Amino acid sequence: MPESKPVLMQGNEACAVGAINAGVRFYAGYPITPSTEVAEQMAAKLPDLGGVFIQMEDEIASMAAVIGASIGGMRTLTATSGPGFSLKQENLGFAIMAEIPCVIVNVQRMGPSTGVPTAPAQGDVMQARWGTHGDHPIIVFAPSSVYESYYLTIAAVNLSQKLRQPIIVLLDEVIGHMREKVTIPEGKLMVERSSDKTVPADYKPYDEKGITPLVPFGFGHYYHVTGLFHDQYGFPTGDPPQVERALDRIHEKLEKYRDEIVLTNYIGHKEPRVAIVTYGCTVRSARAVVKKAYWQNRMPVGLLSLQTVWPFPAKEVEELAKQADVIIVPEMNMGQLVGEVERYAGSEAKVIPLNRYDGEMISPDQISEEVGRWL
Amino acid sequence: MGNRQEILLTGAGGQGLILAAIIMAAAAVNDNKNVVQTQSYGPEARGGASMAGVIIDVDTIEYPKVTKPTVLLCMNQVSFNKYLPKVEPNCVIIADSTFVSGTYSDDYNVQLFPITKSAREIIKKEVVANMLALGVINAATNLVDRQIFKESIFQMAPKGSGELNQEAFDLGYKLFGEGAGQRINLSAESNK
Secondary structure, three states: OOEOOOEEEEHHHHHHHHHHHOOEEEEEEOOOOOOHHHHHHHHHHOHHHOOEEEEOOOHHHHHHHHHHHHHOOOEEEEEEOHHHHHHHHHHHHHHHHHOOOOEEEEEEEEOOOOOEEEEEOOOOHHHHHHOOOOOOOOEEEOOOOHHHHHHHHHHHHHHHHHHOOOEEEEEEHHHHHOEEEEOOEOOOOOOOOHHHOOOOOOOOOOOOOOOOOOOOOOOOOOOOOOOOOEOOOOOEOOOHHHHHHHHHHHHHHHHHOHHHHOOEEEEEOOOOOEEEEEOOOHHHHHHHHHHHHHHHOOOOEEEEEEOEEEOOOHHHHHHHHHHOOEEEEEEOOOOOOHHHHHHHHOOOOEEEEEEOOOOOOOOHHHHHHHHHHHO | OOOOEEEEEEEEOOOOHHHHHHHHHHHHHHOOOEEEEEEEEOOOOOOOEEEEEEEEEOOOOOOOOOOOOOEEEEOOHHHHHHHHHHOOOOOEEEEEOOOOOOEEOOOOEEEEEOHHHHHHHHHOOHHHHHHHHHHHHHHHHOOOOHHHHHHHHHHHOOOOOHHHHHHHHHHHHHHHHHOOOOOOEEOOOOOO
16 A cells, blocks of 8 residues: 655544544544544544534433444444543443444543543543443453554454444543654555345344344345344344343354454563553553663563453463563553453463553653562 | 754643644654654643643654653743753753743753744734744754744644744744843752
8 A cells, every 4th residue: 555644643633534544424422521633533524525423412322323323334433531431331232232333432531530631541441341231242442652543443443344343442641632643554444344245135133143244224124123132133032042142142253353353562572571561552651661671771571562452362461471470560540451461360470560540641760660670 | 962852832721832832743744753742731721731742753752751851941930930940951941031030040051032022012913922932942953944844834824824823933033043031030049
């Protein structure tokens, strides 16, 4: 693909541009700092592309509008921050159950509640996983740069379509608001729309054999969409074997496509003594540490950065734990993903949380000090 | 100063500091440099403290926040008092004498210019004080090629105001050429 000229771009803007390049033509949302620029970009760009931008009365309605537009066959996006994300949770559960593709962007700020609206935090990691009720599968991407914000949004839109699964892009105020030099490749990136495929006359929107394409309402197939457990045609059922099978099936689709979903990146020493596991803006601080400790000073230090936080990259963390004696998990919260790291690495390595929750980024010095303690 | 330049633009909300930082960053991209721009501000649209940072480097930039400023701009007294003690003596400090007065240590390289006053009296538009400040900064430090900077201002300025903003930028160069204003009074310990 030909590369265009580098530009200065903001993380939120890159998210909006990524969504548009991936074919999103419907945005419904309610503005909230620090996510508002996503809405602003969509409002500025969608009308010219024949798309739809709606500022809804609140986040609950925004999520409902997005689900409706998806059932109608559009690629959809909504963006919010912590307080609004809470409001979207019930309808998010509906979308997961009814297998309606959509992408929800949560640009995290300091909470709980209205908290410090302009300060960054990584406090919604568990809300992204378990915010909605029931044993649901979820995919959550956490970009650590403006470019990652761009391409992970594209990945989210496409995977969401392919798997008929809602996906969350978990940004934070730092990445959402910062601007940096990026080069956006030219050309269209859209994958085949799952709903374009020809479907058999006996269309089963919830075929128990696997993922069936979503045929938009109004395109010749009548089926039922519900948040109740349903049979292959979408009609409610409480039959225990069918209920169990249905729940297994929505989880199995994530397991089957794990390699496309779980994205991580390792830099540093091949056999690190001390490893860092982190995500989002904190990756930036950790990279600065590894750059100095390993690239300059050849110390046995490494960094596993998680572009995907859910499903948790268990395999990658287990493998890292076989090498490293100590795994440090810096997070801008009181310790959320560290529990998951402990679960998969705890028997092989010592897992150390490193937390900051004053509305400031964890600095490279803080990480470096902790790394130094264990070398 | 090495390759890495960390610029901190400080003042009050409404003075256009974040926009100035964005334009500086865009100019650096156009000048083929790596750049990251961040900001910190309160929920208010005007008033309150505002701070914007720009890091320019030939290397890739990991940690995006300014930690050791090489250039500091203070557009009001509060920011001057707050940030001056946090910078190293070799940092280039530019302050707007329209709002900043008082004493500071002789160790610092402080240069006072009537930034807002000149925007108000010469250009008759106080709103371009931020571009004037960029002119002074770039004249003092040569962070970005002057012509590229000017073109970037034109691109980024609101429609119809490109030339006015460029004029302000050039006036910043002129102010710098005329030299920094008189130092107010020097007393070593009052700010540290």
